[in-house]
Amino acid sequence: MSDRRRGILEAATRVIARRGVRGLRMGELAAEAGVSTALIYYHFTDRAGILRETLEYISERADHYTAEDEAAPARTPPGDRDPRTELEQVLLLELQDTTEVRENSTAWGELRASAVFEPDLREDLARNTHSWVHDVAELLAHADPFGTATAHAAAAERLTALVEGLSVRWLSGSLPVEQARRLLHGAIEAELGNGRPGAGRGPGGGGFDGS
Structure with a gap:
């Protein structure tokens, strides 16, 4: 991608x-x-093109900052990490x-909220969400090799939805970020059954029971 x-x-x-999405005006963006x-029109054709590629950019930027923990520069190389540790980090x-992260998460939330009223956004948002x-789910499969693909997919839906919800509460000042992280860590522990193969799963592939 070019710098421009x-x-x-x-x-x-x-x-x-x-x-917000409705406040995106070409003049202000320029x-x-x-x-x-x-x-802008030369690179993106129209407003829909800008929104589509901004969604992709937000997802790629999140992939980057969740892959590297800047507070721990001497981390084990990605291929050698413990699968559970990698899942927690991501x-x-x-x-x-x-x-x-504040900017990225806020923009993602605005795009998701706008998709309720703008059908054109839904397909692109669904595609990016599905990829996430x-x-x-793949990380869960590595961390919990005894689980099923169905259980991992369901757990991934729950955990990513929880990340979005906790982000909204944190960014809007309803929840300290440290508490949000503790709650998310607890949910990961519950989904993985505290490291015991198959623990915490009911017949429907559930994991987090809210306790």
Whole structure:
């Protein structure tokens, strides 16, 4: 991706986080990115194109900051990590009190909320959500090799939905980020049955019982 294109997508993420999807105006986006509106249309064709690619950009940026824990630069290489540790990192790093994560999570929430009223957004959002859930389900499969694919998929849906809900409460000031992380960690523990193969699962493949 070119630096100019990336700069426009970074600016679109900031504007959406600040004003919501309905507040995304080409003039403001151009000013935020330091480019002309003509250049935005050249790269993205129309408003729908900007929203579509901003969703992709947000997902890719989240993949990046959940893959690397900057507080621990000497981490074990990804291929050598304990599967459970990798799963916890990928989910817990969605709840970091940094400008990048706040901006990314807020913009994602605005795009999801707008999809209720803008059908054109739903397909793109569903595709990105499915990819996220699929990735988490794969991590669950490595961390819990005794579970079934159905159970892992259901657990991934629950955990990613919990991340979104906790993010909203944290970002809106209803929940301290430390408490949000503790709650998410507890949910991961419940889904994995505290490391006991098959523990915590009912006949329907459930894991987290709220206790």
